[in-house]
Amino acid sequence: MNVSDDEILAEAIRLVAEGIPVTFPVNGRSMLPFIVGGRESVVLEKAIAPQVGDIVLAFVEGNRYVIHRILKIDGESVILMGDGNLYGVEHCKVTDIKAQATYAVNSKGKRRSLVSRQSRRRASLWCRLRPARKWLLLCYRILEKVKAL
Template sequence: MLADRLLLDNGQLFSEVAQLLEQGYSVTLRGKGNSMFPFVADGRDSVVLQKAEHVGVGDIVLAQVTERGYVLHRVYKAEGERLTLMGDGNLRATERCRREDVLGKVVRILRNGRYVECSSFPERFKVECWRRLLPVRRYLLFVCRRCFK
């Protein structure tokens, strides 16, 4: 009997993802964890990644971070070649990486059978509002988690 799943450790998986993105392919990954909630929800959403030609503040990227391995987080600050990443569901935790550590950029989120274009005006507007609401994010996350259960 054949297994319906292939189990890879993160190193193997993201090595393959990096190769596919470098070759120009798009890669779709299932969202896992709560660090990107409410924009990418665990078990609900998938993300479509492409090679990152340009990365700026507000973009969701897949990056290799020395102390954490691989993360799918949003660019919070960009200072030259240095990027500060932060998950939408995080209150304070950030990671730092170099632009060259970015494997790919999320271009679409698949939510409930529909694609959300990350570059669309409504999505960018929501992201910027969420970013500016960081001081009260704790309370907003509490409400969001109650509503999405």
């Protein structure tokens, strides 16, 4: 029996809505340096009261799901952006937020909080460094390649 990614995602969202945390693998580089796609997973929990700075799973324009950080909430409208993205934002409604990512989990099972005070301070600083993000991400990628040697 083959289960599609959409079916797995739908089941994860259903479990989270029932209050059951789900560990979900992530792909891509859009959340670098805070979440490393392909190497880390995130723990998704029910998003009770989404706030600016939260990392959430949301259904965005273009009929797709993303795990990105909330940049702005204006009434029911939400603007999201991946930490590893240089440009572009996604838009959704508060009701389109299906879960909050609370931990990043590495391949050895070690959890790192995405909601601690320290993590939020780092994320806030990272957001203020957006003009330099291109160069910081380049340095990060070079360092990752050197570490892999």
